[in-house]
Amino acid sequence: MPAPNLITAEDLYQFELITDARIAPDGRTAIGAIQRIDHKTEKKHSNLWLADTQTGKLRQFTYGDWSDSSPRWSPDGRTIAFLSNRADEKQAQIYLIPLDGGEARALTNLKDMSIGSLEWSLDGKQFLCAIRQKDKEAIEREKDEQKKKLGVVARHITTTRYKGDGRGYLPEEKWHLWLVNARSGKAKQLTNGRNDEFESAWSPDGQWVAYASNIQPQPDLTPEMYDLFIIPASGGEPRQLTTPPGYKFALSWSPDGRWLAYLGSDKPGEWWRNTNVWVTAVDGRTPPRNLTAAADLNAVAGSGSDTGGGQMNPPTWSPDSRKLYFQAEYKADICLMSVTLDDEPGVERVIAAHGLVGLFTFDAAHQKVAYTLASQQHPAHLFVRNLTTSKEKQLTRFNGWLKRKSLGQIEEVWFTARDGYPLHGWILTPPDFDPRQQYPSILEIHGGPQTQYDRGFMHEFYYLAAQGYVVYWSNPRGGQGYGEAHCGAIWNNWGSVDLTDVLDWAAFVRQRPYINPQRMGVTGGSYGGYMTVLLIGREPDLFQAAVTQRCVSNLISMWGSSDANWQFQQSIGENKPPYANLEKYWDQSPMKYIGAAKTPTLVIHSEQDLRADQEQGEQVFVALRQKGVDTELVLFPDEPHGLSRDGRTDRRVARLQHIHRWFDKYLK
Numbered sequence: 221m222p223a224p225n226l227i228t229a230e231d232l233y234q235f236e237l238i239t240d241a242r243i244a245p246d247g248r249t250a251i252g253a254i255q256r257i258d259h260k261t262e263k264k265h266s267n268l269w270l271a272d273t274q275t276g277k278l279r280q281f282t283y284g285d286w287s288d289s290s291p292r293w294s295p296d297g298r299t300i301a302f303l304s305n306r307a308d309e310k311q312a313q314i315y316l317i318p319l320d321g322g323e324a325r326a327l328t329n330l331k332d333m334s335i336g337s338l339e340w341s342l343d344g345k346q347f348l349c350a351i352r353q354k355d356k357e358a359i360e361r362e363k364d365e366q367k368k369k370l371g372v373v374a375r376h377i378t379t380t381r382y383k384g385d386g387r388g389y390l391p392e393e394k395w396h397l398w399l400v401n402a403r404s405g406k407a408k409q410l411t412n413g414r415n416d417e418f419e420s421a422w423s424p425d426g427q428w429v430a431y432a433s434n435i436q437p438q439p440d441l442t443p444e445m446y447d448l449f450i451i452p453a454s455g456g457e458p459r460q461l462t463t464p465p466g467y468k469f470a471l472s473w474s475p476d477g478r479w480l481a482y483l484g485s486d487k488p489g490e491w492w493r494n495t496n497v498w499v500t501a502v503d504g505r506t507p508p509r510n511l512t513a514a515a516d517l518n519a520v521a522g523s524g525s526d527t528g529g530g531q532m533n534p535p536t537w538s539p540d541s542r543k544l545y546f547q548a549e550y551k552a553d554i555c556l557m558s559v560t561l562d563d564e565p566g567v568e569r570v571i572a573a574h575g576l577v578g579l580f581t582f583d584a585a586h587q588k589v590a591y592t593l594a595s596q597q598h599p600a601h602l603f604v605r606n607l608t609t610s611k612e613k614q615l616t617r618f619n620g621w622l623k624r625k626s627l628g629q630i631e632e633v634w635f636t637a638r639d640g641y642p643l644h645g646w647i648l649t650p651p652d653f654d655p656r657q658q659y660p661s662i663l664e665i666h667g668g669p670q671t672q673y674d675r676g677f678m679h680e681f682y683y684l685a686a687q688g689y690v691v692y693w694s695n696p697r698g699g700q701g702y703g704e705a706h707c708g709a710i711w712n713n714w715g716s717v718d719l720t721d722v723l724d725w726a727a728f729v730r731q732r733p734y735i736n737p738q739r740m741g742v743t744g745g746s747y748g749g750y751m752t753v754l755l756i757g758r759e760p761d762l763f764q765a766a767v768t769q770r771c772v773s774n775l776i777s778m779w780g781s782s783d784a785n786w787q788f789q790q791s792i793g794e795n796k797p798p799y800a801n802l803e804k805y806w807d808q809s810p811m812k813y814i815g816a817a818k819t820p821t822l823v824i825h826s827e828q829d830l831r832a833d834q835e836q837g838e839q840v841f842v843a844l845r846q847k848g849v850d851t852e853l854v855l856f857p858d859e860p861h862g863l864s865r866d867g868r869t870d871r872r873v874a875r876l877q878h879i880h881r882w883f884d885k886y887l888k
Contacts, residue, residue, distance in 0.1 A: 225626055226625065226626055229873045232257070232873055236619055237600070238592050238602060239254070239289060239531070240291060240531070241579050241590060241591075243583050244297045245295060245297040246583060247273060247584075247585065248273055248274065249270055250271045250273055250602060250615060251269070251270055251291045251300060252269050252291070253266045254267060254269050254618065257869050265284075268282040268300070268302060271604075271616065278616060281317075286304060288304045289303050289304070290338060294340055295340060295343070297319065299316055300317050300318075300319060301315070301402075304324070306324075307326060311331070311333075312334075314328045315327060316402075327400070335350070336349070336350035336352065336418060337350045337418070337420075341422055341426045342424060343426050346400060346401050349397070350417070350418045351398045351407070352394065355393055381443065385861045386860040394416045396410070397409075397410040397417050408455075410451065416434070417433045419431060419469045420432075420471060421534070424473060424476070429451050430502075432447070434447070441786070445466070446467050447463065447468075448463050448468060461504060465486065467484050470483040470532070470535065472534040473537075474537050474541040475537055475539055475541050478501060478502060478503070479500070481535045482499075482500075483495050483498070483535065484498055486510070492791070494516065494517060496517075496519055497510075499511060511544065511561065518707075519548045520549060521549070522700070523676050524666055524671050524672070525674065525678055529554075529576040532547060532578075533580065536581070542562075543560050544561075545558050555571065556571045556577045570589075571593075574675050575594055575596075576595075577591050577592070577593055578592035578593070578600055587606065588604055588605065588607065590604045596630055596678070598622060601618075627651060627685070628653065629648070630646050630648050631649070633645050633728075635694075635724070635725065636724075644702070645693065645695070647691075648685045648690065654734075658734055658735065658739075659734055660689050660739035660883070662689045662741045663725070663726055663740070663763075664680075664748070665693070665722060666744065667744070667745050670698070671700060674701070684880065687884070689741075690734065690735060711791060712794050712804070713808070714747075714750070714775075719754060740764055740887075742765075742766050743766065743769065746770050746772065746831070749832075749837075753810035753840055756818075756821055765882060766820070766821040766822070767824065768823055768824070769864070770826060770861050771825070772832045772836055773839050774839055775788070775805040775806070775809045777836075781833045792804070820849065821840070822852050822879070823837045823854070824837070827857045827858065828858055829861045831860075859871055863875060
C-alpha cells in the first residue's frame with residue numbers, strides 16, 4: 221500500500237481562497253475575488269474570476285501580481301467596478317471593466333487616501349465610498365527624504381482608541397463618506413467631522429444615504445454607542461433616526477424606502493448577548509423592532525478557520541420589503557436565514573447544508589442566490605441556488621489538490637458536562653488510524669471567548685493529525701452559537717464553568733481506548749492561550765505538554781494595553797478598572813496559579829500583538845523558567861494577534877513547525 225499523501229505546513233502556500241463573490245443582476249454570471257500567495261515574495265495577490273451560473277464554466281477575468289478585490293456589478297450588469305492596487309501597491313483605486321471584455325480602466329486617481337468600501341447607486345451614475353485621508357504630518361514626512369528616513373519623531377495621543385491590532389497606530393483622520401462620479405471619477409466628500417462614518421447604505425431612489433456613527437462626546441470611552449443618520453446625497457445636514465443605544469452596523473435600506481435594517485444590540489456593554497436583526501422606520505413614526513429577539517440567534521458570521529470562510533454582508537431585503545435574509549451562527553454552522561416583518565416575525569433557515577455560509581447575493585429578480593460555503597473537508601466554494609426549484613450548482617473547484625491528501629476522519633459528538641449541560645465537540649483521528657493502537661493527543665481550545673469552533677476547514681488540525689496525533693476540540697460555555705445563556709455563562713467569571721467544561725471534554729476523550737493517557741497535550745490561542753495557561757496551573761498533572769499562543773495571562777497588567785481594553789473591562793472586571801476591582805481581575809488571571817505549574821510549555825507570541833501584549837506571554841515564560849519548568853519563548857516579528865490566520869505565510873509555517881516540534885519532544 222502506498223504511503224498516504226499527508227497535509228504539510230507548507231501546504232499553506234497552495235490555498236486559493238475566495239475573499240468576495242457577487243451574482244450579476246440578471247443571474248447568469250457570478251464574479252469572485254480569489255486570493256493566492258506568491259511563495260517567492262510572501263505577498264498575497266488576488267484576481268477576479270467569472271462563473272456561468274447555468275453551465276458552471278469558470279474563467280479567470282483579471283490577471284497580474286496585485287490585489288483586485290471588492291468586485292461590484294453595475295445595476296445594468298454590463299460593467300464591474302473593483303478596487304485594485306495595480307498602479308501603486310500602497311494606494312488602491314476604483315477600476316471599471318466591461319463584462320464583455322477589454323482592459324480595466326482606472327476611474328479614480330486619489331492621492332493619500334484609503335478606500336474602504338464602494339457601492340453603486342441604483343442609477344449607475346456614482347459610487348458611495350468610505351474613504352480615509354492620510355494624516356497631514358505623514359504626507360509632509362513622505363515629501364521630505366530626510367524626514368522620511370528618520371521616521372516618526374513622537375506620537376501625541378489624546379484618545380484611548382489610538383491603535384488597532386493588525387493596523388498599528390491609527391491615523392488621526394477619520395473614515396468619511398464620499399461620492400465618486402462613475403464617469404469622471406471625480407470625488408465629493410459627503411460627511412466630515414471628528415467621528416468615523418463607515419457603515420452606510422443607499423436609499424432605493426438614490427436621493428439619500430444612511431450611515432452609522434458614534435457622536436458621543438468621548439466616543440473612545442463609549443465605543444458601542446452608535447446612532448443612525450440619513451443625509452441627502454446632494455449634501456446637507458444629516459437627520460438622526462431614533463434607535464435604542466448600542467452598536468449598529470451592516471445597514472440595508474428597504475426597496476419601498478420605508479425601513480432601514482441593521483445588525484446590532486440594545487444592551488451596550490453586554491457582549492455576551494446576541495447581535496440581532498433590527499429595522500427602524502425612516503420617517504420615525506414606528507419604533508425600532510428587534511426581529512430576531514425570540515430566535516436566540518447570533519446574527520454574525522465570524523469564523524475561527526485558518527482558511528477563511530467567515531465573510532459577512534448586510535441583511536438583504538426581499539423585493540416586497542417584507543423579508544430579510546441574514547447570516548447567523550448556530551451550533552458550529554454559519555447559516556443563511558430569513559426573517560419576516562410580521563407582527564410575530566418568522567425565522568427560517570434558507571440553506572440546510574452544514575458549514576459556513578459566507579457572502580451571499582441575489583439576482584435582481586430574487587430567483588437565484590450565490591453564496592460561498594466552507595466545510596470541515598474543504599475551504600469555501602462558490603455555489604448558486606435556484607430559490608424556486610431549490611436546485612444548487614457548485615461554481616468553483618479551487619484547491620483540488622486536497623483530494624489527493626489523506627486528511628483523517630472527524631467524529632462529531634455531543635457529551636455531557638458534570639452538571640448535566642450538553643456540549644458539542646469533534647475528534648479528528650490520524651490518516652492511518654488504527655483503533656487497536658493508542659495515540660498521543662492534542663486538545664485545541666478556541667479564542668474569544670465569544671467565538672465558536674465551526675464547521676470550517678482547519679489546516680492546523682489536519683496538519684497535526686498528519687503527524688500522528690488525535691486532535692480534538694469543543695465549544696465550552698462562554699462562546700457564541702449556542703444561545704445567550706451559553707455565551708453569558710462566564711461573563712465576569714472566566715475560568716469557571718468554561719474550565720470545567722474543558723476538563724470534562726478532556727476526560728471524555730481520554731476514555732477512548734485509542735487515547736494514550738500519558739501522552740496528552742493542550743494548545744490554544746488568545747483566550748485559548750489563557751485557558752492553556754490556566755490549565756497548567758490549576759491541573760498540573762493532566763497534560764504532558766502545552767503550547768500557549770498569543771495568550772492572556774495577567775488581566776491586571778493587560779488592562780490599558782489592549783486595543784480591546786474596554787471589552788475586557790466589561791467582560792472581566794464588571795466594567796470597573798483594576799484599581800477599583802483588583803481581586804476580581806486577579807482571581808481570573810492564570811498568573812495567580814502559575815506557581816503550581818510543571819507542564820513543559822512552549823510560549824508563542826507576536827511582537828506587534830496589540831490585542832494581548834507581548835508581555836502577557838513573557839510573564840508565563842519567565843515564571844516557568846524561574847520555577848525550573850522546561851519552557852521556550854518563540855516571538856514573531858512584525859506580526860499581530862492574528863498571526864495564525866492572517867500572518868505572513870512563512871511565519872505561519874514556522875509557527876506550525878514549532879508546535880509540532882514541541883509536542884513531538886514530549887508526547888512521542
